[in-house]
Every structure is written in structure tokens, then in C-alpha cells.
Amino acid sequence: MKKKIIGILQVAATFIGTVVGAGFASGREIIQFFTQYHAFGTIGSILSGLLIAWIGTKMMIYAHRIDAYSFNELVAAIFGERLGNVIQALLFFIIFGITGVMLAGSGAIFQEQLGWGRQLGIMLAVFISILFLIKGVQGLLFVNALVVPLLIGFVLITFYSSHAAAQYFPDSGHIRWLLPSFNYAAFNLSTALIVLVPMAKEFKDEQVLRYGGLLGGAGLGVLLLLSHLMMLGKLDIFLYELPMAEMVRPLGETMRLAFIAVIFGEILTTFVGNIFGLSRQLHSVFPNFFSVRMSMVLLVVGAFMIGQFGYGSLVSTLYPLYGALCAVVFIYMCCVRLPKKQG
Numbered sequence: 202m203k204k205k206i207i208g209i210l211q212v213a214a215t216f217i218g219t220v221v222g223a224g225f226a227s228g229r230e231i232i233q234f235f236t237q238y239h240a241f242g243t244i245g246s247i248l249s250g251l252l253i254a255w256i257g258t259k260m261m262i263y264a265h266r267i268d269a270y271s272f273n274e275l276v277a278a279i280f281g282e283r284l285g286n287v288i289q290a291l292l293f294f295i296i297f298g299i300t301g302v303m304l305a306g307s308g309a310i311f312q313e314q315l316g317w318g319r320q321l322g323i324m325l326a327v328f329i330s331i332l333f334l335i336k337g338v339q340g341l342l343f344v345n346a347l348v349v350p351l352l353i354g355f356v357l358i359t360f361y362s363s364h365a366a367a368q369y370f371p372d373s374g375h376i377r378w379l380l381p382s383f384n385y386a387a388f389n390l391s392t393a394l395i396v397l398v399p400m401a402k403e404f405k406d407e408q409v410l411r412y413g414g415l416l417g418g419a420g421l422g423v424l425l426l427l428s429h430l431m432m433l434g435k436l437d438i439f440l441y442e443l444p445m446a447e448m449v450r451p452l453g454e455t456m457r458l459a460f461i462a463v464i465f466g467e468i469l470t471t472f473v474g475n476i477f478g479l480s481r482q483l484h485s486v487f488p489n490f491f492s493v494r495m496s497m498v499l500l501v502v503g504a505f506m507i508g509q510f511g512y513g514s515l516v517s518t519l520y521p522l523y524g525a526l527c528a529v530v531f532i533y534m535c536c537v538r539l540p541k542k543q544g
Contacts, residue, residue: 208404211342212413215400216257217421218345218470219393221352225425225467228432228445233520234385235429238378245382246429250422252386256534257397258414260390264398265410266540271481272395279537288530293482295523296392296475297500301507302515303472307465308508314446314461323508326468327501333473334497341400341477348466353424355460359449360427384524387531392523395478407542476500 225231234249235242260275269275272292277285304323311322333340401410431448438444449460480496491499507515 205406205409208406208409209413209416211346212261212400212404212410213417213420214345214349215342215474216393216397216414216417217352217424218349218467219396219474220253220389220421221349221424221467221470225428228428228438228443228448229517230385230520231425231428232432232438232444233517234381234524235378235425236432238381239433241376241378242382242429242433243426245378245385246425247422248379249382249386249389250418250425252383252531252535253390253421254415254418256386256531257390257393257418258411259539260394260534261397261401261410261414262407263537263539264394264401265404265407266542268402269398270402271485272398272478273482273485275394275398278540279534289482289486291526292391292395292530293479295526296395296479297503298507298519298523299392300472300475300479300500300504301510302519303468303475304504304508305510305515307468309443309511310446310461310465310468313441313443314457322465323505326465326472327505330469330473330476331501333469334476337477341396341473344466344473345470348463348470351463352467353420355449355463356424356427358456359445359452359460360431362452381521381524383531384521384528387527388520388524391527391530391534392475395482396474399478399481472504476504 231246235246238245263279264275267274267278269278273285273289276288276292279285280288304326307322307326308319309322311317311325312319333344336343404410428445432438432444435448438447441447443461443464446457446461446464449457476497479500480493483491483496483500484493
């Protein structure tokens with residue numbers, strides 16, 4: 202029973218840590234998809250949290266029942282071989298782009314919050330990530346189990362201290378907030394599956410995946426809602442590349458630096474998870490050309506090159522585009538039926 206509970210918590214932490222990357226932890230994603238729509242964004246954040254919990258758990262169970270080695274096998278089983286290949290290629294490049302954004306985020310932390318060089322932040326993120334990647338699945342589970350509880354604690358403390366801004370609705374009653382909230386769920390879950398699918402293979406008990414997925418999705422939804430509520434009505438917060446770090450500033454310099462370390466840790470969880478999943482995907486498609494280790498090296502080098510661009514501009518430009526591209530895939534995942542249990 203103890204082993205089962207630990208497994209559930211590991212799955213939940215990895216679920217949260219995979220979705221919560223630099224964009225979420227820094228606050229840029231939340232502003233982009235929710236806070237700019239004011240109180241309507243509150244409804245959107247709740248909707249996104251429910252969708253991610255439901256579909257994320259469903260897809261992990263699906264992958265577990267077909268014994269999928271990587272995201273490729275899951276996509277092929279759901280969409281068929283021909284369409285699956287197109288979707289695999291599309292999501293591969295989307296997730297690869299996000300991986301580069303993670304490194305840009307690490308550079309932004311060192312430059313904006315610490316006054317140090319961007320390249321130092323990027324290089325440090327690459328170095329630490331490689332140490333975890335060498336450990337494989339255990340390294341992935343460990344880094345998430347370490348960082349995610351710290352993030353949850355900081356969000357709760359900051360929310361309590363900020364007393365959450367009063368909500369107000371825009372003058373117009375347009376439902377333009379609805380599409381971004383759906384796109385957020387589609388984008389984050391579609392890309393998180395690159396990590397969640399190979400992780401699901403490591404757990405033999407389907408209940409661990411079910412309860413871990415639901416717990417992780419619920420935790421993610423609460424974090425999303427609280428982070429959004431903290432930034433409502435604070436117009437100046439939109440000016441920063443790392444708005445959440447600015448929200449922590451009133452709590453004192455020690456707390457601000459500690460939260461910056463947590464954001465950096467969340468960058469590592471997403472970066473490590475993406476490289477881990479993408480390397481398996483690349484090896485699955487080209488087993489004779491790319492070993493898992495060689496794939497990791499190539500992906501890290503490519504992500505380093507993308508990370509040279511500005512973090513804020515990458516999030517505001519790429520993420521809404523990625524959300525729209527993932528929406529069709531996500532809708533189909535909502536409708537697909539689970540295969541029967543084996544045995």
C-alpha cells in the first residue's frame with residue numbers, strides 16, 4: 202500500500218512538473234491565456250484544469266493498456282499510421298520549440314532577476330539537466346518530486362500574502378476568453394504526453410496512473426487558478442518577463458530569491474522531461490540512426506540555439522500558435538474510447 206501511495210504521488214508530481222514549465226511558473230503563460238481576460242479568465246482557468254485532469258489521465262491509461270514505449274505508439278494507435286505520422290512530426294517540432302523556450306527562460310531569470318548574464322543561466326540549466334537525464338526515468342521522477350512541492354508551497358504563501366485582487370469583468374460580454382482556455386489545455390497536455398506516455402509504461406498498476414493523474418490534474422488546476430487570481434488587477438505586472446517573481450518581491454529578498462530558484466527548478470523539470478520524451482520519440486522512429494543518448498545530445502544542442510532568442514517574445518508568439526495547432530488533436534482525444542484492459 203505504501204509503495205502504491207508513493208507511486209501515485211510520483212505520477213502526480215511528474216504530471217504537474219511536466220506541464221508547469223518556465224511559462225507557467227514565471228506567470229507569462231497565465232497572463233497570455235487567462236489574466237488578460239480578467240475575471241472571465243478565472244472561468245477559463247477552471248475549465249482548463251478540468252480538461253487537463255480528465256484527458257491527461259485518460260491518455261496515460263490508454264498508453265498503459267497498449268504498452269506504448271513512446272508518444273509515437275500512442276498517436277499511431279489513436280489516429281492511424283498515416284495521420285499519426287503527420288501529428289507526430291507536428292508535435293515533435295512544437296515540443297522541441299518549447300524546450301528551447303525553457304532555456305530562454307533560464308537566461309531571463311539570470312538577466313532580469315539576478316542581473317547576471319543570460320548565457321550563464323542557459324549553460325547552468327543545460328549542465329544540471331544533463332545530470333538528471335543520465336539517470337533516465339528515475340532522474341525524471343526525482344527532479345519533479347523535489348521541485349513541485351516547493352512550487353505549490355510558494356504559490357500558496359504568495360496567494361495568502363497578496364490577498365488576491367478584486368475581480369472585474371470587461372465591458373463587453375464576448376466569449377473570446379473561451380478559446381484561449383481550451384487552447385491552453387490542448388497545448389499543454391498534448392506536449393506533456395511526450396513525457397507522460399513513456400512514464401506510464403514504468404508503472405504496472407493502472408490505478409496508480411488513474412489516481413496519480415487525477416491528483417496531478419487537480420493540483421495543477423488549483424495552482425493555475427491561484428496564480429491567475431494573484432495577478433488580477435495588477436496592470437504593471439504585465440511589463441515583466443517573470444511576473445510571478447515580482448509578486449513574491451514584497452515578501453522579502455530571501456523569499457524572492459528562493460522563488461527564483463523554484464522557477465529555475467521548474468524550467469529544469471520541463472526541459473528534462475521534454476528531452477527525455479523527444480529522445481525516445483526520435484529513437485523510436487529512427488532506431489538504426491539515433492540511439493537515445495545521441496538523440497539527447499542533438500536535442501540539447503538544438504534547444505540551446507533556440508534559447509538565444511528573447512523569452513517573453515517566444516512565449517507571446519509561439520504559445521498561442523502552438524495552442525491552436527494542438528486543439529484539433531485534443532478534441533479527438535476527448536472523443537476517443539479507451540481500449541479494453543489486457544488480461
